[in-house]
Amino acid sequence: MSAVAQKSTEQIEASIDVSVREDLIPIFIMGKKYDVPSTLTIQKAFEYAGYQLIRGCGCRGGICGACATVYRLPGTAKISVGLACQTVVQPSMYLTMIPFFPANRAVYNLDDLKPDAQTILKYYPELAKCMGCNTCTKSCPMEIPVMEYISAALRGDIEKAADISMSCVMCGICAARCPAELGQYNIGIMCRRIAGKHIKPRAEHVREMIDRINSGRYAEPLNKLINFDLETLRKLYVDRQMEPHNAPEEWTPDDKSFL
C-alpha cells in the first residue's frame, strides 16, 4: 500500500470540506428542513445536505437536461421550475427533484418523413390540442419561446420550429407543465432532424471528399507519412502552410499535390 496513494484520497476529501461556513440558510428538501450555504446551487445543496445523487444529475453544467427540478417559495402559490445545477437556493425554498418526466415520443423512420404539417400531426396528433397558454415558454430554463416553435410546427414551418428549438436541452419541464399534455421537446427534435435531413441543403463538399477518399487518392501519401522517420515528419509539420485566420472560404494553398 502506497502512503502517497492514501494521501491523494484524503486530499480530495479535504477539497470538498465546506464545514467552515457561516452563511447557512434553511431549505426544505421534500418537506424536510436542512441548513445549507446560501451560495450553493440546488444540486450542490442536496449533496451538502447528505444526499448522494443518482437521478437528476448529469453534466452539472446546464446542457444535458437531467436535473429538472420543481420548487416553491414561501408566501406564494406559484410553482417554479429550473435546472438544479443552475438554480441557486433561496431561504425557505421548498424543493423536490423530478425524475425524468414521461412524455409521448413517436417512433419514426427519418428517411420516410415528408417535411410538412401533416407529418408532424400524424406522429403527434396532440399537437392540435395546444391552446396557446404559453406555459411552456414561461417554464423553459433555456429561455426558448417554446410556444412559438410549437405554432411553427403546427403551421408546417418545420425549418422555423427547428431553428427556434435549437438550444433545447430536452429537460422535459415544458412537457411537465403543459395543460394540453404535449411533449414539446420531442416534437422539437423531430422538426430539427427533418430540417437537418430534408430541408437544409446538403453539403456537397463532404460527399465529394468521401468519394476522393474512397477512390484511394490519399492512401499513398498517408502511408508515406506513417513510415517517415520522426525528423522528416517534424519538418513537414513545421513547414505546413497555414490557412490565414482571415482567409476567405475559397482560399487555396500554394502546394496542391496533397489535396
Next chain:
Amino acid sequence: MGYTNDLLDLIKRVEKTRPERVARKKAGEEFPALTLEQRKIRLEKYHPDYRYGALRELKIGPSKGYSVAQEIADQFEAKSRIDPDKIDLNEVHYETDVLIIGGGGAGTAAALLAEEAGARVIIATKLRHGDANTMMAEGGIQAATKSWKDSPYYHYLDVMGGGHFENDPLLVRTMVSEAPKAIGWLEGLGCMFNKWPDGRMFTLHGAGTCRKRMHYAGDMTGAEIMRTLRDEARNRAKSIGVIEFSPAIELLMDDKGFCAGAVLYNLETEEYFLVKAKAVVMATGGSGRLHMQKFMTTNHYGATGDGLTIGYRMGVRVRFLHATQYHPTGAVFPEQAEGLLITEKVRGAGANLVNVDGAQFVFEREPRDIESSSIIRECEKVGKGVPVPGQKDKFGVWLDSPMIELLEGAGTVEREFPAKFILFKRYGIDISKLPMLIYPTLHYQNGGLEYNSDGSTSVPGFFVAGEVGGGVHGANRLMGNSLLDITVFGRLAGESAGKFALERKDIGALSVEHVRKYHKELEASGIITDRVSPMVLPDYTTPEVKKRQWTTTYVGSLR
C-alpha cells in the same frame, strides 16, 4: 449574489492597470511569449503531470511498471465489487449479441452500427442515456471536408504534431480518413451543422490546425450530435435496448478467454445483473471526476474511469495515461459555476490573465499546458493569486474580459460569448464589465485502453471506442478531435462488434477467473487495501455528514 466586497476591492487593482494594458494591446505590444526552453522548464516545474508524486508505477496488471496518475492507480489497485467465490454465473438475466457499456456519443454510435450489422444490442449506461461528456462538447468536430484546400494528409500532420508525434500512426490514419464520412453520416441523421444557404458547412480554425476544418452547430456541437444519435437509437428500440442507471462494474469472460458480457449494478435497487453477450463495446468515456490532484473538472458526473478499471482488470493494457489535459481557464467563482469551462476564445479575443495586483504574468495565447502551468506557478510559487471566497487555501487569477469591450467595442462580450455571459449574469456578474476568476480545470483523459483501428483489443470479443481508449491523441489532444474520435471509432467498433457477434458460434461457460487472478496478484504484490473499484459515482458527501452516518458502509464511493 455577485462578487463579494473583498473581491470588488481587489478588482479595483485590475481596473487600475487596465488602461495601460489595453493601450499596449492596441499598439500591438504583447507580453513576451516563452521560448521553447522556458516552456519546457515551466512544464516540468509546474504542470500537474510533472509534480512529484503525481504519478505512480502500477504494481499489478498487464501494464505493470507503467506510471499513471495516483487516482487512476488507486482504482486499478483495488478489489472488485464482486466476490468471485460468491457470484452465481448460472443465473443470466439478459442475453444479447452486442453489449455496449456507456450511453454517450461513442456508445450510441456503436449501437447504431452494430444494429445495422444485424446484431441485437443492449446499451447499459450509468446515468440517463446521453448524459455524458459528449453532450458538453461545445467547440466543434474536425474533418478535412474541403478538397480545394484540405485533405486527410494535413489533418494527419496536425494530429501528430498536437500529440507530440507520439500518437499511434495507424489510429490517426483511420481517424482522419474516416472523418469526412463521419460528418456525412451525422448530416444524414439530421444533425444541424451551421451552413451557408448553399449547404456548404462553416468551418473554423482550432489551436494547432493548419486549415479551417472545425465543423460546428452553434456553441453546442456535442449536444446536437448526442441528442441526434440518442433520438435515432430510440427509433430503433426494437433492436437496441437501453438499460439506464445500471453501470457495468465487472466484465465477464468465458472459459476460452473471450469476453462474454458484464455484470451490471442497478444503482437504486442495489441488485446485480448478468448480461451475456457475444461482443462487448466499452465506451465509458473518461475520468475527470476522479479529480486528479484535487483539481476541479469540466467533466460530467459519471466520468469516473469505470471502463478503464474493469478493462484493465480483464487484461487489456493501457497507454498515454501518464498525460492528463488541464484546461487553463475554468471558473472558480461563483461557486455555482466552479470547474466550468471558459472557452479559449476569450483569450483569443484579447483578454489578459492578471494576478492579484492586476499585473499580467503570462502571454495569454501560450499552448494549453503552458498556460495552465503559468497560472499554477503564479498562485503557488509567486504567491500572487486571488483568494477564492468561502474556500480556504484556494486561489485563482483574473481573466480580464472587460478588455474585450475596450478593444472591440461595447457589446462584443455578450455577442461573442452568449453562453458565458448568461451564465455569469445568472449569478449577478456582468463579465463585460468585471473580470472572471479562473484556475486550471481537469478536462480530458488523453490515454486509455489499448485498441486497434477496428476497435478490437487483445481480448477477443472486447472492443473499445472513445475517450476510454488511448493512442489516437498521443499525449495531448487537439480541440475538435474528441467528437471526431467518438463518432469514427464508435462507428467502427460497433460495426466490428456486430460482425464479430454474428460470426461467434457460442459462448463457453461464463467465468470471472480474471477477477480471482487479479485479486491474487493484488495480494502477492504486497498492496494491502480495502479499496473497491470501479468508483461508479464520485463522493461529494461532506465529512460532517459522514461523521454522523454511523451505520453506513461505503463500498468505493457508493453507500
